[in-house]
């Protein structure tokens with residue numbers, strides 16, 4: 883019984899995570915922050931500040947891990963429920 887509870891909680895957490903990732907797929911770019919912190923520690927730094935970050939290309943926003951798959955999965959589940967409700 884305890885195992886079932888753990889599995890149920892895990893599935894629930896996963897579903898909540900998927901829904902959260904679908905509706906909030908973007909987050910501030912972590913790489914830009916690390917870069918800024920490193921440059922602050924090193925003083926002037928040897929790297930050029932004007933270069934765009936390889937991760938977000940200067941937008942300061944990156945997609946969360948699995949955002950694309952979460953969107954696809956939630957969409958397909960939603961469509962399946964909608965189709966089932968139709969008949």
Ligand SMILES: [Zn+2]
Nearest residue numbers: 911914935938
């Ligand atoms: Zn960045």
